[in-house]
Amino acid sequence: MYELKDRDKIIVFTGPDGSGRKSVAEAVGQTFGMEKVISFVTRPPRPGEVNGQDYHFITHEAYREMEQNSEFLESVEISGNFYGIRGLDIEENLYQNGCVYLIMNHEGANILKKIYGDKVIRLFLYADRRTVEERERKLGLAEEVIAAHLGHYDVEMGYRGSCEHAFENYDLGQTTYEITNTLEIYFQRDLIDKD
Numbered sequence: 001m002y003e004l005k006d007r008d009k010i011i012v013f014t015g016p017d018g019s020g021r022k023s024v025a026e027a028v029g030q031t032f033g034m035e036k037v038i039s040f041v042t043r044p045p046r047p048g049e050v051n052g053q054d055y056h057f058i059t060h061e062a063y064r065e066m067e068q069n070s071e072f073l074e075s076v077e078i079s080g081n082f083y084g085i086r087g088l089d090i091e092e093n094l095y096q097n098g099c100v101y102l103i104m105n106h107e108g109a110n111i112l113k114k115i116y117g118d119k120v121i122r123l124f125l126y127a128d129r130r131t132v133e134e135r136e137r138k139l140g141l142a143e144e145v146i147a148a149h150l151g152h153y154d155v156e157m158g159y160r161g162s163c164e165h166a167f168e169n170y171d172l173g174q175t176t177y178e179i180t181n182t183l184e185i186y187f188q189r190d191l192i193d194k195d
Ligand SMILES: Nc1nc2c(ncn2[C@@H]2O[C@H](COP(=O)(O)OP(=O)(O)O)[C@@H](O)[C@H]2O)c(=O)[nH]1
Pocket: 016, 017, 039, 040, 043, 074, 076, 078, 083, 084, 085, 103, 104, 105, 106, 107, 108, 109, 145
């Protein structure tokens, strides 16, 4: 097992669906050369989603087997589908890069915080309900998926106060800029500590 270093960082993008976590995370990830830890999921891919890029799409049987082998650090059921993060994927990524990012709901963010403590920085993104609904409709998501997401909206919004930082996302460039500045402070602090 890889022993985590003090300065290893786990960046968790959380907040309601449609708040822009994926878009912002990709941009910020590129800026800092951070890799995404990809979840395993039992839901079928949506049009345009790529296996191994958006998710590892696996069958219920394969998921159950991984679960029985204790491969998941956290595993949750959302709208009838299972989502899990493999512990080894986080550790291998940290070993190579010293930082990783993930996109998850409040349950996953909470579990990671409990396990990894100060190494976890939770970035909460949000926009008002109508905006996220419009974005998801524009994205072409099925009505039942949008309805399920909106059904989780209030619970996800309630997690804001638990996160280390929160960002309203209406202007993608601005949000990305603010998050980059926030993370730079963490990364610079580590450089200074190292000296
Ligand atoms: N706790 C947890 N949440 C996850 C994981 N992977 C994805 N999620 C979040 O769970 C929700 C899944 O909803 P889904 O309809 O599949 O949305 P999408 O995959 O973001 O388009 C999203 O908010 C994801 O960000 C995971 O491994 N653990």
